[in-house]
Amino acid sequence: MCALLLQRVEEAQAHHGPLARFFARFNRGFERTRNGYVASVSAMARHIGARRRDFGVLLVAVWALISTRPTGLVPPEDQGFVVAVATLPAAASLERTNAVSKQLAKIAREVAGVDGLVYLSGFNLLTGQVASYNATVFIRFKPWDVRKSRAEQVGAIVRTLTARSTTRSRTPTSW
DSSP, rough: HHEEEEEEEOOOOOOOHHHHHHHHHHHHHHHHHHHHHHHHHHHHHHHHHHHHHHHHHHHHHHHHHHHHHHHSOOOOOOSSSEEEEEEETTOOOHHHHHHHHHHHHHHHTTTTTEEEEEEEEEEETOOOOOEEEEEEEEEEOTTTTTSGGGSSSHHHHHHHHHHHHHHOOOOOEEO
């Protein structure tokens, strides 16, 4: 169908007016663009080795850029706190959730750079779900001017919290 519609038709009679001039200019521009495209594709086909080399160079450049950039979409920002969410198996009691929250609080208090925390048993901040098997822990860091060492920066604190909570607890936790 496209081939029939795009096939060149010789004019049976000349058309005049502003619409005819518009279409005539459009057709000339379209032909110029098509001819330029055909010429560039023909040139690339004649120099296929150079195009392969260029493509290889682009692949290496993209790989170098990807491998040297941070892996996250947005780099971690130190906002002075982090939120942890613990999800126990469905229908776990609130007492069990409280015990896990207390265990997470104990782990967090042992980490350098942590100032304090608040936990909410029975609430999952990420999903907004209120259930006995969810817990949310807000962990506040010490002020920025107090946290000078690399171990007290946000990335190191989160890695430490994650490592300690996964080795001491069987509860899935996301920081």
